[in-house]
Amino acid sequence: MASARIGAKTLLITLNMDHIAQMSCNPAIGGIAKGQVVREIDAMGGAMGIVTDSASIQFRMLNRTKGPAVWSPRSQCDKVCYQRGMKLWLEQMPQVDVLQSEVTAFLMDNGKITGVTNQFGDEIHCAAAVVTTGTFLNGKLHYGLRNFPGGRAGDFPSNSLSAALGEQLKLRLGRLKTGTPARILAKTIDFSQMARQECDSEEERFSCWSAGHSPALPEAVRHDLPCYQVYSTDETAEIVRRNLQYSPMYQGVIKGIGTRYCPSFEDKVVRFPQHPRHLLFLEPEGAQTEEYYINGLSTSLPPEVQRQLIHSVPGMEHAVLSRYAYAIEYDFVFPDQLERTLRIKSCDNLFTAGQINGTSGYEEAAGQGLLAGLNAARIAQGKSPVELGRDSSYIGVMIDDLTTKDIIEPYRLFTSRAEYRLVLRQDNADL
Structure with missing residues (x-):
C-alpha cells in the first residue's frame, strides 16, 4: 500500500x-x-x-x-x-x-x-x-x-x-523461534473466579485521520468487551516440572532462539523458580466468537500436558481447548x-x-x-x-x-x- x-x-x-x-x-x-x-x-x-x-x-x-x-x-x-x-x-x-x-x-x-x-x-x-x-x-x-x-x-x-x-x-x-498459547471456549470458563478488566472509559482511537480517509471497513459489533486476569498455581508449575522431558525446547529439538520478553510458560517456571505463580490474561479473539486467548501461557508442551496446565488454573478447571499451543x-x-x-x-x-x-x-x-x-x-x-x-x-x-x-x-x-x-x-x- x-x-x-x-x-x-x-x-x-x-x-x-x-x-x-x-x-x-x-x-x-x-x-x-x-x-x-x-x-x-x-x-x-x-x-x-x-x-x-x-x-x-x-x-x-x-x-x-x-x-x-x-x-x-x-x-x-x-x-x-x-x-x-x-x-x-x-x-x-x-x-x-x-x-x-x-x-x-x-x-x-x-x-x-x-x-x-x-x-x-x-x-x-x-x-x-x-x-x-x-x-x-x-x-x-x-x-x-x-x-x-x-x-x-x-x-x-x-x-x-x-x-x-x-x-x-x-x-x-x-x-x-516464537510460539503462541492455546485457545479455549468461553462457555467452559468460570469467569467468576477471575478479575474483570474493563476498557478505558474515555473513547480514544489510534488514527488521527477522518473516516473519509479510508473505504467503508468491516466494524466490530462491540468496542467494550472486557478481559480477565487470573494467576497460575503451584500445581501449574509442578505439571511443567514433571513434563520437561516432553518439551522440545529443553530436549534440544528446537534449535532456534526464542524471544526473551515473551517466554514460554515452561521457561518461566525453570528460569524463575522463586515465583510461585504467574499472571495470565484471558482475552477475547473477537466480538463474534467464543474463543479466548490465554496471554502468558505460551507453550510447546504436548496437547495432553496443555490440558493439565490449563485445568490447574482457577476458573479453567473444565475449559475445553479449541486450538493447541505450539512453538514455531x-x-x-x-x-x-x-x-x-x-x-x-x-x-x-x-x-x-x-x-x-x-x-x-x-x-x-x-x-x-x-x-x-x-x-x-x-x-x-x-x-x-x-x-x-x-x-x-x-x-x-x-x-x-x-x-x-x-x-x-x-x-x-x-x-x-x-x-x-x-x-x-x-x-x-x-x-
Whole structure:
C-alpha cells in the first residue's frame, strides 16, 4: 500500500489471500512502544491504525501511572474483522494487484532482481522487490516432541524461497523461534473466579485521520468487551516440572532462539523458580466468537500436558481447548546485511521487512513494511531511498538497532530503547 500510494504499480504475492493480515498470535495491536509505532505508521499514511480502530473490541492506554513519555495505546481486536478489513482495503487500493501463489526463486541480471518465479512457472518482472515472509521461511511447528512443517497452524511453509535467499542470493540466514498459547471456549470458563478488566472509559482511537480517509471497513459489533486476569498455581508449575522431558525446547529439538520478553510458560517456571505463580490474561479473539486467548501461557508442551496446565488454573478447571499451543521455528536474514533503508547491501533493488529481519510483533513488521514499500517504489522510480533517524521515530530506533547490533533473539521494541522518548510520544507522532 505504501509503494502504491507514491505511484508504483505493485503486486502482492501471498500464499493464501484469505490469510492476508491474519493475526497468528494475540489479536491485539499496540502496547509498550508498539502503540507509538502504530501512531507513526498512521502519521505517514499507513493502514494499521485505521483498520485497528474499526476492529477494536477493547482500547486501553497502558502506563498511565507513569509519565506521558511511556504512555502506550493498545487495542484488543476482533481478529476476523481486522483481517477482512485489511484485505478489503488492499483489494480496493489503486495500483495494487494480489496474486495467490508461492514465490520459489528470483530472476537476476548483473546482480539485480529483475523478477520472481512461482510454483506455476510464471515469470513476474519487477523493478524492485520486497520480501516479507513472517514465520514462513522453512517454518516448523512443534507440539511436544512431534513437529510438522508449516508457516503457522493451518498454513504451508515457504521452503523454496528460503533456499533462494541463501543459495541464490548468498545471504546469511539464521534460525529463530516464537510460539503462541492455546485457545479455549468461553462457555467452559468460570469467569467468576477471575478479575474483570474493563476498557478505558474515555473513547480514544489510534488514527488521527477522518473516516473519509479510508473505504467503508468491516466494524466490530462491540468496542467494550472486557478481559480477565487470573494467576497460575503451584500445581501449574509442578505439571511443567514433571513434563520437561516432553518439551522440545529443553530436549534440544528446537534449535532456534526464542524471544526473551515473551517466554514460554515452561521457561518461566525453570528460569524463575522463586515465583510461585504467574499472571495470565484471558482475552477475547473477537466480538463474534467464543474463543479466548490465554496471554502468558505460551507453550510447546504436548496437547495432553496443555490440558493439565490449563485445568490447574482457577476458573479453567473444565475449559475445553479449541486450538493447541505450539512453538514455531523459522529462518531469518541477519539484518546487518541491510542498509537503514531496509535494502539488502548486496542487491540494489531488494528489500526485506518484518520477522525475516529478526523482529517480533505485528507493529514492528508494519513499520518496516511501510518503509520498505516506500523505498522499493522510490528505487523503481529512479529516486533515492529514505531513512528514518533515531531522533525522529521509534521506527528509526528499531531499524538502527537492527542494522548495527547483533540479533541474538527476536527483536522487540520498548520505550527504553529510544533515548529520545521524552519527545517521541504516542500523542505527538502526527506532529
